[in-house]
Amino acid sequence: MTTSLAVILGGAAGAVGLVALLVFLWFCLLHKRSVSRTSETGSSDPSLQAEQGIELSLLRGGPHPSDSREARRFMLDELNLATKNFSDINLIGQGKFGEVYKGLLNDGMIVAIKRRPGAPNQELIEEVRYLSSIRHRNIVILLGYCQENNQQMLVYEYIPNGSVSSHLYGAAQISNELLEFKNRLSVALGAAKGLEHLHALNPPLLHKDFNTRNVLVDENFVAKVADAGLTNLLGRIDAAGPSSRIVADDVFLDPEFIEFGRFSNKSNVYSFGVFLLELVSGQEALKSRFSESNQSMVEWVQNYQDTSDIAAIIDPRLSTSFTDESMKELIWLMAHCVNPSSERRPAMNYVVSELDRILEKEMNLTMIMGEGTPIVTLGSQLFTASR
CATH class of the missing domain: 1.10.510.10 (Transferase(Phosphotransferase) domain 1)
Known part of the structure; x- marks a missing residue:
């Protein structure tokens, strides 16, 4: 009786193992086909592919995706190049913050740069971060700042037709x-x-x-x-x-x-x-x-x-x-x-x-x-x- 029971249990266990093996092989076959289709036609969902790429980047310690509303820190060399070293030709006005220059960035964007003497100031950075987050069709956008060489600068979008x-x-x-x-x-x-x-x-x-x-x-x-x-x-x-x-x-x-x-x-x-x-x-x-x-x-x-x-x-x-x-x-x-x-x-x-x-x-x-x-x-x- 004992021997018969052991044989039955062993057979049942073998059957379960066989089913599990078949399920595993079927899953692998489907996954292989899915990978093959993706490699041939590209991802059917580009946004999903992008999200997966960001997740992998974050897992590997890569950079976080940038926020387009985040205040940008501009380098002085970049702004010097944009304004031809703050040439008088590009001087377009004088405001409460200081002189205002028109500049052309490397990416082709035209900006208005307000410049005045001043030592680096953490409160300026904090305030610019807040103000640059304000986006509306009827408000001039503050893009970022620069603090170098004892100068404080604010960089705005350029509005072409003036006041x-x-x-x-x-x-x-x-x-x-x-x-x-x-x-x-x-x-x-x-x-x-x-x-x-x-x-x-x-x-x-x-x-x-x-x-x-x-x-x-x-x-x-x-x-x-x-x-x-x-x-x-x-x-x-x-x-x-x-x-x-x-x-x-x-x-x-x-x-x-x-x-x-x-x-x-x-x-x-x-x-x-x-x-x-x-x-x-x-x-x-x-x-x-x-x-x-x-x-x-x-x-x-x-x-x-x-x-x-x-x-x-x-x-x-x-x-x-x-x-x-x-x-x-x-x-x-x-x-x-x-x-x-x-x-x-x-x-x-x-x-x-x-x-x-x-x-x-x-x-x-x-x-x-x-x-x-x-x-x-x-x-x-x-x-x-x-x-």
């Missing part, structure tokens, strides 16, 4: 040409979206030097807010505190900040209202006054009523390229933004929604009036010769 101020009343202004009302509304909407994005960050980032010079336009006249967070950066790396680094022109500054030293998101709304005023008037608000009453343009808007003569404030170059209804709504929005009381000013998200509505309304009204279907044009064609 809005230069097109309204500065060096880029072209005689007998104008920026049509719909295009000015579009620029205003883009700038408002940039500020709205900054306010939506956690914690909110307040732009402490917002003005018409710090709104740039690209080749398609898409507005981009420049120097976001630069005041905070300067406050961290310099001896002066952030509050003493509020550097906007007085005309753009919130009256409550001037009087009480309080700066808030509504302070940005006030500055944006002055920006709208310059867009509509085509003049520099700081220097422009009405001769009859000696009022500043900001005071005129703050006292605006339905009965006011809006022609007094409108850029003559706009001619008849706008509807009275949309213009009056824009001036009303402007008046709310520059209200002396911050509590009575709208939030930036409301400003964005109103500008979006006014622009859409203006497009629809001008089409009804017989201007035809809007045509998308290049930025260089937005200026239309007046007749």
